[in-house]
Amino acid sequence: MAAHDVSVEHSIKNFHFTDETGIIELSCSSSDSLLSESEQHVCSNNCATIKVKEILDPSFGMYVWPCAPVLGKYIWYNRNRLKDKITLELGSGTGLISALAAKCGAHAIITDSQKYRPVFKIAENNMELNNIEKKNYEIKELTWGYISSYMIKNEKIDFILGSDVFYCPNDFEDIIVTVSFLLKKNADAEFWCAYEHRCSDWNIDHLLEKWNLSCKNVPLEDFDADCFNVAGHDLPGPSCCCRRWA
Ligand SMILES: C[S@@+](CC[C@H](N)C(=O)[O-])C[C@H]1O[C@@H](n2cnc3c(N)ncnc32)[C@H](O)[C@@H]1O
Numbered sequence: 001m002a003a004h005d006v007s008v009e010h011s012i013k014n015f016h017f018t019d020e021t022g023i024i025e026l027s028c029s030s031s032d033s034l035l036s037e038s039e040q041h042v043c044s045n046n047c048a049t050i051k052v053k054e055i056l057d058p059s060f061g062m063y064v065w066p067c068a069p070v071l072g073k074y075i076w077y078n079r080n081r082l083k084d085k086i087t088l089e090l091g092s093g094t095g096l097i098s099a100l101a102a103k104c105g106a107h108a109i110i111t112d113s114q115k116y117r118p119v120f121k122i123a124e125n126n127m128e129l130n131n132i133e134k135k136n137y138e139i140k141e142l143t144w145g146y147i148s149s150y151m152i153k154n155e156k157i158d159f160i161l162g163s164d165v166f167y168c169p170n171d172f173e174d175i176i177v178t179v180s181f182l183l184k185k186n187a188d189a190e191f192w193c194a195y196e197h198r199c200s201d202w203n204i205d206h207l208l209e210k211w212n213l214s215c216k217n218v219p220l221e222d223f224d225a226d227c228f229n230v231a232g233h234d235l236p237g238p239s240c241c242c243r244r245w246a
Contacts, residue, residue, distance in 0.1 A: 010055045012129070015069055015096060015231040017076040018047040048076065050099045051129045053122060061093030061112055061119035065164035067194035068096045069231035070220070070240040074192060075161070077223040079104040085158035090142065090178065091165040095123030101161065102132045109157070111142035145174030147181055157186045162193035166204070173207055179245065180211040191215075191245035215245035 050072070054063040075082065075097065083105035089098045091112055098108035110127075112119045120139050127137055140150055144165075160182050165175055179191050208214060220226035220242060228234055 010053050013052050013054060013064065013233070015050045015052060015064075015072060015100075015233065016047065017050070017072055017100060017231055019076075048100060048103050050096055050103065051126070052094050052096050052099075053125050053129060054094055055122065057118075059116055059118060060167075061091065061116055062122055064094055064096055064233075065167075065196075067164040067196055067240045068093075069233050070225045070242060071097055071161065071163040071192065071194035072100050073225045073230055074194070074218065074223050074242050075100055075104065078192075082106040082159065086156055087159045087161055088142075088157045088182065090144065090160065090162040090175065092123055093119055093163075095126045097161050097163050098123070098137060099126055099130045099132060101159075102127070102136045103130065106159070108132075108137040109154075110137060110139045113143045114141040115143070142178070144171055144178045147178075151181065151185075157182055157189050160189060160191040162191065164195060165193065166195040166202075167198065169202055172202075172204055176204065176207045176211050176213065180213055183213065183246065189246075192242070193245070194240050194242045196240050213245060215243045218242040218244055 052064055056063060082101055085106050086109065087098065087101040087106045088109040089095075089101070089111060092098055092110040093112065095110050098110045102108040110120075110123050112123070120141075123139060127134075142148065142151065160179060162175070162179075166172060183189055183191060220240070223242075225240075225242070
């Protein structure tokens, strides 16, 4: 397989976001079919299905990480807050989170590092796969720790989203610098993130203090994510944490 050819050897996973807590059957296929009409009936009522094309590839953003269904569930529980708002996702990878935000009525800004350009293609594929109109999303390069002219010019962001971006301690301060910049520029914005407990030595408290930020843990049981099979996937929900920063 060509290293970053997104047209080959992919699978499509369906992530189901509902208000129900029960087990949802996991579904996965290799077909590229667009959502059926009933699957497209989202957000007006009580469920959304997001299709995600993913590729097992050494590049981290080409497949869905365990925290994405957890953060997705949090977004789903707060979907009424997203309508007509602007979300900016850090380290978007496949774009599952931004696709869900767009389905909940937000204008979604998908970002990832300029070093990992193939993820932009897969994220775009996934927006198309979910019938999200181009006017409802944009894709930008945003490398943590760098303040681009786009970030300076950008008018308003309501929610910053990050799933599994805290996975490498060398990047922690760069992420926090980026979040701090965006939160200072958008005084009413919030940062919603989910991360996995990977090592008990990892701690960001000193960085929060240094950059004058605070965050609150959101218990998984508050939004029915304290289980396996979050959004229909057996990714390890219970080992993830969700936090809200302001
Ligand atoms: C662990 S993956 C998570 C992907 C996706 N958010 C998810 O939960 O499925 C980390 C993502 O961050 C991106 N990334 C890594 N280093 C980055 C950096 N320095 N600046 C911006 N994005 C970066 C990767 O390309 C990848 O998409």
